Amino acid sequence: MTTDLISALSQRIASEILKQPARTIAADEKLISSGLVDSFSLVDLSLMIEDDYGVQIDDTELNAETFDTLNELAALIQSRQ
Amino acid sequence: MQQMTTFFERLRQAYHEQPDFRILTLQHAGQDDLPLTYRQLIEGAAGYAGTYQRAGIQPGEVVILILEHGSDLVFAFWGAVLHGAIPAIMPFLTEKLLPERYRADLAALIMITKPAAIVTYPAFEEEIQPALSSEDSVRQVILSNSALPPVRPDFSQLGGRSRLAEEIVLLQHSSGTTGLQKGVALSHQAVFNQLANLKVAIAQTDQDVVVSWLPLYHDMGLIAGFLMPILAGNHLVLMSPFDWVRSPQRLMQAVSTYKGSLTWLPNFAYYFCAQKTRDRHLSGLDLSSWRAIINCSEPVRADGHQAFIAKFEPYGLNPLALAVSYAMAENVFAVTQTAPGVALRVDEIDRDALQTRNLALPAQDEAASLLMVSCGKAIPNVSIRIVDSEKQDLPERQVGEVVVRSNSMLTGYYHRPDATEAVMLPDGSYLTGDFGYLAEGELFITGRKKDLIIVGGKNIYPQDLEILAMEVEGVHPGRVSAFGIFDEHKGTEDVVIVAEVDIEDIAERQLIADNIRQAITRGSAVALRNVYLVSAGWMIKTSSGKNARLANREKYLAESGDSASP
Numbered sequence: 001m002t003t004d005l006i007s008a009l010s011q012r013i014a015s016e017i018l019k020q021p022a023r024t025i026a027a028d029e030k031l032i033s034s035g036l037v038d039s040f041s042l043v044d045l046s047l048m049i050e051d052d053y054g055v056q057i058d059d060t061e062l063n064a065e066t067f068d069t070l071n072e073l074a075a076l077i078q079s080r081q
Numbered sequence: 082m083q084q085m086t087t088f089f090e091r092l093r094q095a096y097h098e099q100p101d102f103r104i105l106t107l108q109h110a111g112q113d114d115l116p117l118t119y120r121q122l123i124e125g126a127a128g129y130a131g132t133y134q135r136a137g138i139q140p141g142e143v144v145i146l147i148l149e150h151g152s153d154l155v156f157a158f159w160g161a162v163l164h165g166a167i168p169a170i171m172p173f174l175t176e177k178l179l180p181e182r183y184r185a186d187l188a189a190l191i192m193i194t195k196p197a198a199i200v201t202y203p204a205f206e207e208e209i210q211p212a213l214s215s216e217d218s219v220r221q222v223i224l225s226n227s228a229l230p231p232v233r234p235d236f237s238q239l240g241g242r243s244r245l246a247e248e249i250v251l252l253q254h255s256s257g258t259t260g261l262q263k264g265v266a267l268s269h270q271a272v273f274n275q276l277a278n279l280k281v282a283i284a285q286t287d288q289d290v291v292v293s294w295l296p297l298y299h300d301m302g303l304i305a306g307f308l309m310p311i312l313a314g315n316h317l318v319l320m321s322p323f324d325w326v327r328s329p330q331r332l333m334q335a336v337s338t339y340k341g342s343l344t345w346l347p348n349f350a351y352y353f354c355a356q357k358t359r360d361r362h363l364s365g366l367d368l369s370s371w372r373a374i375i376n377c378s379e380p381v382r383a384d385g386h387q388a389f390i391a392k393f394e395p396y397g398l399n400p401l402a403l404a405v406s407y408a409m410a411e412n413v414f415a416v417t418q419t420a421p422g423v424a425l426r427v428d429e430i431d432r433d434a435l436q437t438r439n440l441a442l443p444a445q446d447e448a449a450s451l452l453m454v455s456c457g458k459a460i461p462n463v464s465i466r467i468v469d470s471e472k473q474d475l476p477e478r479q480v481g482e483v484v485v486r487s488n489s490m491l492t493g494y495y496h497r498p499d500a501t502e503a504v505m506l507p508d509g510s511y512l513t514g515d516f517g518y519l520a521e522g523e524l525f526i527t528g529r530k531k532d533l534i535i536v537g538g539k540n541i542y543p544q545d546l547e548i549l550a551m552e553v554e555g556v557h558p559g560r561v562s563a564f565g566i567f568d569e570h571k572g573t574e575d576v577v578i579v580a581e582v583d584i585e586d587i588a589e590r591q592l593i594a595d596n597i598r599q600a601i602t603r604g605s606a607v608a609l610r611n612v613y614l615v616s617a618g619w620m621i622k623t624s625s626g627k628n629a630r631l632a633n634r635e636k637y638l639a640e641s642g643d644s645a646s647p
Contacts, residue, residue: 015189019610032176033176033607034176034604035175035176035178035603035608038177038470038608039175039176039177039323039326039327040353040537040608042326042327042328043326043327043328043329044357044358047357047359059110059324059328059331060110060111061329062327064176073151
C-alpha cells in the first residue's frame with residue numbers, strides 16, 4: 001500500500017513538478033533540503049496532494065522539517081486520510 | 082512628501098512629527114502580524130546605530146546585511162542610515178544553493194565592495210566565516226543577538242547627521258557572481274528625486290498603503306516595497322517572499338485586511354497568483370482598495386493580466402488597477418509608468434517588420450502580428466531616447482537601444498569605474514541594454530541587447546551558469562551556452578543549458594546532464610528547463626571567438642524539439 005503510494009508520488013512529482021518524466025525519485029531521496037523541489041513548486045506539490053488524495057498541507061508545513069522525502073510525505077498523507 | 086536632503090533628516094522629521102504613525106506591518110506565516118510605528122522603527126534602528134558605533138564602523142563605510150525578512154533586517158538597515166554607514170542587503174542562503182558557492186559569491190562581493198562589517202544571525206556566522214580572510218576589509222561580523230536594544234535616538238550625536246544629500250546612501254546589487262560585483266551606488270538626493278517623480282506618476286497620496294512580498298535585495302523590493310513607503314509616510318505591509326511563494330493568496334489576504342492600494346509585481350507573479358490560488362482561500366476578501374498593481378522588472382504579457390483579472394475581479398479587483406512600469410536600479414527605480422486607473426495600451430505590430438527591419442509598424446489585416454504592452458510614458462524629470470548602434474537618435478516606431486537620463490541616476494557602480502564608464506554616455510545618459518521603441522511618447526520594450534536572462538524578475542547572468550556547467554566532468558570547457566526561453570504558462574523565462582560532450586553512451590550522457598542540472602541548481606539557485614547535450618563542434622561562436630548565445634538559442638529551438646515558441 002505504502003509502496004504503491006510512494007511510486008505514484010514519485011511518478012507524479014517527476015512528471016508534473018520536475019518536468020522530467022523519466023526521472024525516478026528514491027523513497028529516501030531528499031526533496032526539499034536538496035533543492036530538488038524548487039520553492040516555486042512547493043505550492044504545486046501541496047495542490048497536487050490536495051487534488052489527488054484530499055489531504056490539505058498548510059503552507060507553513062511546506063518545509064523540510066515537516067517532510068523531506070517520499071517516505072515522509074507518504075506517511076503524512078496516510079496520517080490525514 | 083516634503084523634499085528632504087538626507088534619509089537621516091527624514092527619519093528625524095518622522096520621529097518628531099509622526100511618532101505614533103503605524104508605518105510598517107511585518108507579516109510572518111503562522112505568527113501574529115508585527116506592527117511598528119515610526120517611533121518603534123527608529124528606536125530599533127537607533128539600537129543598531131549604537132551597535133555600529135561600538136563596533137568602530139565609520140560613517141561612509143559599507144555594511145553588508147545578511148538577514149532574512151524581519152525586524153532585524155529593518156532595524157539593521159535604518160540603523161546604518163542613522164549611523165551614516167552605507168547598507169547593502171545580500172540574499173540569504175537558501176536550501177538550493179551550495180554553501181561553498183554562496184561563500185564564493187560573498188567573497189566576490191567583499192573583494193569589490195570592501196565592506197567594513199557584515200551583519201548576520203549567530204547561527205549563520207559559521208557559514209560565512211570561511212569566506213573571510215585576515216587581509217580583507219571586513220573588521221567586524223556583527224551578530225543580531227549582540228545588537229543593542231531599541232533606544233531613544235540622540236539625533237545631535239548620530240553619525241548620519243553629517244551626511245550630505247549627494248553622498249551615497251545605499252548599494253543595490255543584483256544576484257550571482259557577476260551581479261554581486263556590480264553594486265549600484267545611489268545618493269540620498271537621487272532616491273528622493275525618484276520618489277518625488279514617482280509620486281506624481283502614480284498620483285500617490287498619504288492614504289496609500291503598500292503591500293509587498295518582494296525581497297529587499299531586489300531593486301523593486303528595496304525601492305518600491307521598502308524605502309518609498311517608509312520615506313514617504315505610507316503604511317507598508319511586508320511579508321516574506323518565502324511565505325508568499327508557498328501561499329500566494331497571502332498577498333490578496335493582506336490587501337483585503339489592510340486596505341492595500343499599491344503593489345509592485347514581476348510579470349510571472351500575475352500568472353502565479355492566478356494559477357495557484359484556490360477559491361476557498363479567497364472567500365470574503367475585498368480587493369476594491371487595490372488601485373495600482375504595477376507590473377515591473379520583466380517583459381510584460383497581456384495574458385497574465387487577463388488571467389489575474391479573471392481570477393480576482395469577483396473579489397472586487399478593479400481591472401483598471403493593472404499598470405506597468407519600466408524600471409532599473411541605475412535610475413533608482415521607475416523610468417516609465419502607465420497611469421493607474423487607465424486601460425493599458427496594447428500595440429499590435431507587424432511581426433515581419435519588427436524581426437527583419439527593426440520597425441514597429443501597426444499590423445495590417447491578415448499579416449502576422451505581435452501584441453506589445455505599453456510601459457507608459459517617462460515619469461517626470463526622466464527623459465528617454467531610442468538610439469542606433471552609433472548612439473544617434475531614432476524616430477518613433479524604430480527599434481533601438483533605450484537610453485535614459487534623469488535627476489535620479491546612479492552615482493556609479495561602486496568601486497567599478499570601468500563598469501560605470503561602459504554604460505554612461507558623455508552627457509550623463511545611461512545605456513540600458515534594452516531594446517524598444519517609442520510610439521506617441523509611450524515606451525514599448527521589445528528585447529535585450531545583453532544576454533541577461535530574467536527569471537521571475539531576478540536577473541541571471543548566463544556566464545555565471547556556464548562557468549558552473551563547465552566544472553562538470555565530461556563537459557568541454559568553453560563549450561557551454563546558457564540562455565532564456567520564454568515559458569508561456571509561467572509568464573517568465575526558463576533557462577536552458579547546451580553543452581558539448583564527447584561521450585556517446587546514453588546512460589553516461591544522462592549522468593552528465595543530471596550533474597549539470599545539480600551543479601546549476603546548487604550553484605545559482607536556478608532550476609533548469611532543459612540540459613541539451615551536443616557533440617563537439619555544435620556550438621556557434623562569434624567571429625571573435627565569443628559565445629554566440631542568441632545564435633545557439635535559435636539553433637537549439639530549431640533542432641531540440643523544445644515546444645517553446647522562438
